[in-house]
Amino acid sequence: MKKSLGWAYLFFALSLLGLAGLHTIYLGKPLKGVFFLLATWAGLFTLTQVLILPSPSIPLVIGLALPKLYQNFVLTIPSPSLPLVSGLLALPVIVVWWCVDLLTLPQQTRKANEKMKKIRL
Numbered sequence: 425m426k427k428s429l430g431w432a433y434l435f436f437a438l439s440l441l442g443l444a445g446l447h448t449i450y451l452g453k454p455l456k457g458v459f460f461l462l463a464t465w466a467g468l469f470t471l472t473q474v475l476i477l478p479s480p481s482i483p484l485v486i487g488l489a490l491p492k493l494y495q496n497f498v499l500t501i502p503s504p505s506l507p508l509v510s511g512l513l514a515l516p517v518i519v520v521w522w523c524v525d526l527l528t529l530p531q532q533t534r535k536a537n538e539k540m541k542k543i544r545l
Contacts, residue, residue, distance in 0.1 A: 427451060427536045432529050439464070440522070447525065451536040460521065463514040470511025 435447035444464035445457030
């Protein structure tokens, strides 16, 4: 079955919502898609650890001059761990990977269709 560029872009858009790698799986590269998914979730895990979840480490109170409602928010720096460090390394890789995939998706779709033609012959 011929691969559609429209579907590839739709799956790419879903990857920005955390379902990363669907477009690569659709284009016939399941290992790349699984790696993309794992790296994205490692990056999201890191963001939750650094920005959202409280941690028993060094609290940095942000905005003492802010209104009283916002003075309770504390930004914490979690102690380094392997998942945290790997997630921090994964974030820039994923951002670059998304940009490259966005620009090369037509070429990837064309290659997937050419590969399918060769398999049929």
